[in-house]
Amino acid sequence: MNRKQFLQCSLVGVASLAVAPMSLTASCAAQAKKEEKKTGSLNISFQEGIAPGANLSEKLDFMEKLGVVGFEPGGRGLAGRVGEIKEALKNRPIKVAAICAGFDGFILADDPAIKEQFDTTMREIVAAAGELGSTGVVMVPAFNGQKPCKPHTQETRDYLCEQLHELGEYAVSQGTTVILEPLNRKECFYMRLVADAAAIARDSQSEGVKCMGDFWHMQEETSDYGAFWSAGTKYLQHVHMASRGRRSMPGEDGEKDDYRDGFRALKEMGYDKYVTFECGCQSEDRAAAVTAAVELLRSQWEEV
């Protein structure tokens, strides 16, 4: 609190003393607490296809100029790209954010061979993510269309939490996490709210199991603010960003692209991880659309 804020606060305190038995100290403490809450930062990150550029180096140059601080590569083939990515990020103010999926099989596969594919490829990606200092590997336990899948029963949920516990502990040993991504009922009906994913993360009982929110998939939430707070800093490890009508560049869907309710929660909780663009682009001028999108997010972040 600076001197001006203190004086303003003192005046409010004096006024409140005149009408209510609230102490000056309590009034100032409440004001200071309110200010303390807004400590989160908007760390913008891009998936590989977002920035214009003929190769990774050109894309990173563009990102750097725009003040983008995170890079989210896909998980497929990541183990073979660790050296390339480390080299490309050397001497740049950009770090690896999350890693987007890229494994084979799925964790709830009923066929042991497909489950085995998941276990092997996911662990390879998690190890590479750890080497790159990534915040975690994004995953969905099973899309609606992935079959044969274990039935959606209590027993399966218990099994999922047990399996995620093992995977999470492995991720911790590699210095990273696994991040559950809730979608919507058409894609993954049992994990369509940030709170669903946070509860599964909690019940997995591993520091290496986290969750995220994707502003595109969050269309089923009744409140963006409530959704992020349902995970809180204990579980919220990542955020994806897109326009809210066509999953395009933020701003390309006009008034629908209002992220302020969610941003307010991120700010209040002191969110310090990444917000990654995962979206298409309607405009033929990608550079202009991406730049406008970043500016829009920064101005909405400032407003809350």
Ligand code: MG
């Ligand atoms: Mg996403």
